[in-house]
Amino acid sequence: MAQALRQGGDVVCAVRGLTKTYPAVRGRRGAPGTPAVRATDDVRLDIRRGEIFGLLGPNGAGKSTLVRQLTGLMRPDAGRVEILGHDIVRHPERAARILAYLGQESSALDELTVSLAAETTGRLRGLEARQARAERDAVLEELGLTAIAGRPLKKLSGGQRRLACLAAALVGERPLLVLDEPTTGMDPVARRAVWAAVDRRRAERGTTVLLVTHNVIEAETVLDRVAVLDQGRVIACDTPAGLKEQVAxxxxxxxxxxxxxxxxxxxxxxxxxxxxxxxxxxxxxxxxxxxxxxxxxxxxxxxxxxxxxxxxxxPSLEDVYLALGGAARQGLVKA
Amino acid sequence: MRMGQDDCRSEKEQPDVSVVSADVLPGSALPAGEEAAGAAELGPRARMWPSLVAVYRAQLSRARFARIPLLFVATFQSIGIMILMRGVVDGGGEAESVVAGASVLVVAFVALNLLAQYFGQLRASGGLDHYATLPVPPAAVVLGAAGAYASFTVPGTVVTAVFGCVLFGLPLAHLWILAAVIPLAGAALSGLGAALGLLAPRPELATLLGQLGMSAALLLGVLPADRMPEAVRFARDLLPSTYGVEALARTFGDHPDWAIVLGDLAVCGAVGVVSLAVATWAYRRAAVR
CATH class of the missing domain: 3.30.70 (Alpha-Beta Plaits)
Incomplete structure (x- = not known):
């Protein structure tokens, strides 16, 4: 299979048969139990170099669980993840040296200033002190955060905090960026700064981006290709226009x-x-x-x-999702 | 000393989240087979000492925005206890235990209780993902945070000890021993706090365990040992903070037995090494699920 994976040549991240089941929780007094949930079900994906690849689906579709398995944070029950030739299931710790991850939580950085959050993350990504400071300044400038660099993340608005976390993720170059709903809570100016920063890295360094979103408009405008997830399964994978043709x-x-x-x-x-x-x-x-x-x-x-x-x-991607048999009737956001 | 060892080790071994043989290091031959060809070069790994310093510095900066819980509450609590105990103990050896116990209580409050809460909440909220997706040695994260929390206790412990000495008329001459007591008791208690916080399945449980640990340090450390029943005295011997208390209390005498002081401090240091190692193991376990 490894041969097959490499045939594409430009495939940065190949996923085959990825399966993860959360075990059933037995009910206790007063609280009903939950049955076993298959969070990702035989997922197969190929993410190519330099593309912005999206995972689209409603809440609970398994997007974040899938991403956690790709970033080495969670071990799958079965299946393979290969990123730039490295087997992430067997060597999850290598993921940290290949990709930068922006998770949904900022609690590790909340009490730091924007500046220190970015600098510390750069240091922990293996940069020398001087290099970390230089990259910190460049990224804060690029994202328009210089004016609030001295303020702790906790005191910022949701969108600004998200932008500061993205800044931390961008300090220290990585060929693959995994961004889990990066623009949540952002105003249009901040969103534009995010996509400009992503595009610049793609143009200059061929950076590949895996983007998790449940925002249909964003998916249609920024993604090169999109995989639609529903109940842990990939129910379609194509360009946004290609998907929309299915319901033309x-x-x-x-x-x-x-x-x-x-x-x-x-x-x-x-x-x-x-x-x-x-x-x-x-x-x-x-x-x-x-x-x-x-x-x-x-x-x-x-x-x-x-x-x-x-x-x-x-039709929009939301119509595609519903036409493909997506379970959630009102799951996707249009904003 | 221990940090130095880790520093050396990280150059040779893989201190990361899971065990990987040396053949994945850049420049060396990759394992034969599927990954031998075409695998991209990995980014650099953050080295032990610089990442420890970076984590320590970042954690230390949190005191700017959380000054009251981290620096003041424990001090006020200990000073209050000493004032209360003034009516109970009648000077001499008991006063020495009270002052030493109240001083080390500051360390227990911050390094054990607050650090257990911090790691408990970080783990529950998914904050550990941030560190787990960076190529940083787990020991750097644990030691950096533990070191910062131990540092938070310095002003409070010193203020408490000096205030206690003045209050009970004890000599200030040997208070320099705090320079050894704070880091060693700090290592033992912060290691314990970090391990409890990272092992507790739920954040409330981490908080509860931290509180219980601190309460134990309070009851068993501040109250004079001679008045306790045998079973409680045995429990007192099991608590690592006790050895910090004993070491400090012994130095208030005119001619302290330095060998015993050193022995007590060595126990603190040994517990520190073990508990920080357990905490590092707990971190690895919590980071990848």
């Missing part, structure tokens, strides 16, 4: 009613069965022909009086 035959219609839906109109009453209702909002996934008819119906006649707003949109 569908159009999403969103109807917003002023108060209640005009169910006295027979056409609207029929539509109700196919709509996902969320308060005054109905979401329908329809063939283009059907969509045209629906729009004609609700924009004319007595239904129009009850209509507040409507949109007609081409």
């Amino acid at each position: 035959g569908e159009v999403r219609v969103e109807l917003v009613w002023r108060e209640a839906a005009p169910l006295h109109v027979p056409e609207v009453a029929v539509l109700r069965e196919r709509a996902v209702e969320s308060g005054r909002r109905w979401t329908l996934r329809l063939a283009p022909e059907e969509a045209r008819t629906v729009v004609a119906t609700v924009t004319g006649g007595s239904a129009f009086a009850a209509l507040d707003d409507f949109t007609l949109a081409t």
Whole structure:
């Protein structure tokens, strides 16, 4: 298999048959037990050099568990992970010397200043003192953190703290960056700084990025390829555009009613069965022909009086996820 | 001394999260077979001493933002206890035990109790992932944090000892022994605290164990030993802080028996080495699940 893995040549991270099951927890008095959960189920992935590869899925899909196995933080029950030719399952400690990881937790850095968090992380990544300080200054400047370098992470807003943690992850060059929801809580300016920093590393050094996200818009705009995870399984893996082609035959219609839906109109009453209702909002996934008819119906006649707003949109990755049989109906974030 | 050994060792051995043979070191031949060709060069490993210093410095800086719990609470507690005990003990040997016990209690509060809480919370919140995904020797993380927590106890212990000496009219002449008592008792108690924090399955349990350890140091260290029943005295002998207390208490006399003082300090040092080794093992265990 190792031969097969290397045939791609440019494959930075190859995952085969990765399986991890969390054991069942027996219920105690007052607390019900939980059955065994297969957090990753026979996962197979190839991440190529220089690409931004995304793991997309709702909360609990197994994204973080998968990433923890790729970074050597968790041992899989079965399967292989090979990063740049190194077997991470057999030698998990090598992961720390190949990749930089931005986890979801900042508690190890919370009481440090932004500056010291970045510098210390650089030192622990094996940099000499002078080099660590120089890289710290460069990264803080790059991410626009210089002004708050002397403040402890604890006192920063969620987005700023996240950015400071990313700064720590970027001090000390690594060919692979594993970023678990890096832009959570960030404003658009900070987000742009993140993607600019990632792009620069990719352009200058051919850095590969594995990105965990549950944000559909972000996935569509920044990812080269995306694996869609559902209940621990990869249910699709392609470019965002390629995935959307799978549901190209569908159009999403969103109807917003002023108060209640005009169910006295027979056409609207029929539509109700196919709509996902969320308060005054109905979401329908329809063939283009059907969509045209629906729009004609609700924009004319007595239904129009009850209509507040409507949109007609081409499919997003969220539609792909639902079309592929994703279990969570409202799991993905659009923001 | 121990750190020096580790420093040397890290040059030759693999001190990382799991055991790997020397053939993975850069420049040496990779194992025959699948990984022999095409494996990328690994980034540098952080060396023992520089990473220990980096962790120590980072931990020490936390005192700037958590000054009250780390530096003041323990001192106030110990001074309060000495004032209370003033009405109970009648000078002499008992006063020496009270002052020594209250001083070492500062070490127990910070190095054992607070460090157990810190590692317990770090482990529960996933904060250990940060260190586990850096190529840093586990001993550097544990020793750096333990060293910083032992350092936090210095001002409080000194203030408590001086205040106690003045309060009970004891000589200040041999207080320099604190320069040995604080690091050695600090090593023993912070090693114990780190091990408890990293081994406890839940953070509340780590907090509880830290509190219990400190309470034991309080009851068994501050109260004069002569008045205790046999069983309690045996428990007192098992507690590492006792030897720090004894060493300090003996130096208040006119002609301290330095051999016994040295013996007590050696026990502290030995417990320190063992407990820090256990804590390092516990860290490795907690870092990869």
